[in-house]
Amino acid sequence: MSAWLEGRVLENRAWTETLFSLRVEAPRLQFEAGQFVRVALDIGGERIARPFSFVNPPADPVLEFYGVIVPGGPLSPALARLAAGDALYIADNPSGFLVLGEVPPAEDLWLVATGTGIAPFLSILRTEAPWQRYRRVILVHGVRHARELVYADMIDEVGKAHRNRFRSVRFTSREQTSHALEGRIPAAIADGRLEAAAVPILPERSQFMLCGNPDMLKDVSAALAARGLRKNRRRTPGQITVESFW
Ligand SMILES: Cc1cc2nc3c(=O)[nH]c(=O)nc-3n(C[C@H](O)[C@H](O)[C@H](O)COP(=O)(O)OP(=O)(O)OC[C@H]3O[C@@H](n4cnc5c(N)ncnc54)[C@H](O)[C@@H]3O)c2cc1C
């Protein structure tokens, strides 16, 4: 059984008309980078809860969540309307398996996200574990439009802290821009553009964590399977670990 903790919004940052980040003050929670927690509001006399991944690393006491307004969604439009000082509820039992403890060692760690699926990777990247366990870390983020390539400053900071060991590769699918590859991630795996922008993908050397749109998880997994990579399971370790946002 979980209990609800009361949190208070410190800041609601609107990145675009549909993308927002909430920074929240709440009682301290124990979690691992990559995990999520249920966030809730009372709407129409009912407590509406949805899982949200932590953007903050566990050592940071201010909780941060990155969200998109799903038109007509029960919770996300109401979360996006919150302002500093407003209350919200956070469950006291973070959970989830998109954590480095579930990922076998390798040379290269690939963190592949679409949309808000970048959230858990921003937490993982700001802990010590990836840099202790992997030689290189490659962050891959796919969005529709360039303005949705959020958290650029934070990603630049990671790059500065781990100069030769970090790559960031961005994709925009519905707009051309000079600072991102065009199209979808699975196509760029199949035609070699992703490797050309980063490092080679090899089963003996690569571990992939995927997060976001379930169709992307399916299509990236298929593109990687064609290269000899397999789902990572506890009994049969492989190279692909996934978390679907819906
Ligand atoms: C483990 C886990 C972690 C999650 N972490 C996050 C997070 O960090 N940030 C976040 O924004 N959402 C996250 N989600 C999704 C989140 O829980 C909600 O579904 C989302 O906020 C929409 O809520 P809603 O009540 O408005 O609509 P819902 O009824 O929950 O969703 C309606 C539909 O919206 C679409 N949808 C839902 N979430 C997204 C999304 N993130 N991006 C694009 N389309 C979506 C799907 O088609 C879904 O069927 C996570 C989900 C899971 C299972």
Ligand SMILES: NC(=O)c1ccc[n+]([C@@H]2O[C@H](COP(=O)([O-])OP(=O)(O)OC[C@H]3O[C@@H](n4cnc5c(N)ncnc54)[C@H](OP(=O)(O)O)[C@@H]3O)[C@@H](O)[C@H]2O)c1
């Ligand atoms: N982003 C916006 O401008 C916008 C505006 C208003 C409302 N919304 C709503 O917000 C919600 C989330 O939108 P979102 O853009 O954050 O998430 P999204 O629809 O999951 O798209 C994010 C990225 O994932 C890509 N993608 C989708 N399917 C894929 C697959 N099978 N393989 C690889 N990549 C794939 C998309 O490419 P494609 O572009 O090729 O699909 C896009 O680049 C939706 O409900 C949407 O209706 C979004």
